[in-house]
Amino acid sequence: EMSRLHDAGVKRFVFIDDIFNLRVENSTRLLEMLVKHLPGIQLFFPNGLRGDILTEEFIDLMMAAGTVNIDLALESASPRIQKLIGKNLKLDRFKENVYYITRKYPQLLLEMELMIGFPSETEEEALMTLEFLKDLKWVHFPNLNILKIYPNTDMCRLALENGVSMESV
Numbered sequence: 396e397m398s399r400l401h402d403a404g405v406k407r408f409v410f411i412d413d414i415f416n417l418r419v420e421n422s423t424r425l426l427e428m429l430v431k432h433l434p435g436i437q438l439f440f441p442n443g444l445r446g447d448i449l450t451e452e453f454i455d456l457m458m459a460a461g462t463v464n465i466d467l468a469l470e471s472a473s474p475r476i477q478k479l480i481g482k483n484l485k486l487d488r489f490k491e492n493v494y495y496i497t498r499k500y501p502q503l504l505l506e507m508e509l510m511i512g513f514p515s516e517t518e519e520e521a522l523m524t525l526e527f528l529k530d531l532k533w534v535h536f537p538n539l540n541i542l543k544i545y546p547n548t549d550m551c552r553l554a555l556e557n558g559v560s561m562e563s564v
Contacts, residue, residue, distance in 0.1 A: 443468025
């Protein structure tokens with residue numbers, strides 16, 4: 396599909412896939428094919444990639460394939476909140492990858508998804524997320540979100556388990 400679009404003159408491609416890099420063998424194979432067969436394209440990843448499973452080699456491959464924008468999903472820099480929401484990011488690895496990106500590829504438009512307002516989150520934990528961001532340089536678009544809880548979701552169940560009333564949801 397991308398080859399046909401490329402042949403028709405399309406040079407920019409957006410991946411609306413927040414799990415693009417979870418199956419690294421598949422995404423690596425795609426990026427390698429793009430480097431080989433579609434030079435000169437631009438790739439955009441506006442949904443939060445998992446930043447702690449990136450490697451320097453994978454980041455280099457993304458850049459070789461034409462990546463101009465990525466969004467990394469941090470949500471919270473609190474290890475407790477990471478565990479609470481089931482994400483369990485390796486925060487040190489995430490930060491190392493951001494440092495690598497900003498040092499080697501300052502031209503890459505880097506976004507980051509941050510969130511505050513989790514059930515049972517303390518002020519200190521919310522500030523941890525903001526401090527995490529402050530430690531990083533050249534995050535072009537830090538997208539700070541306040542959690543909205545929707546009825547009948549896992550987050551709603553989690554909120555109710557942590558003392559948030561149904562009326563507050």
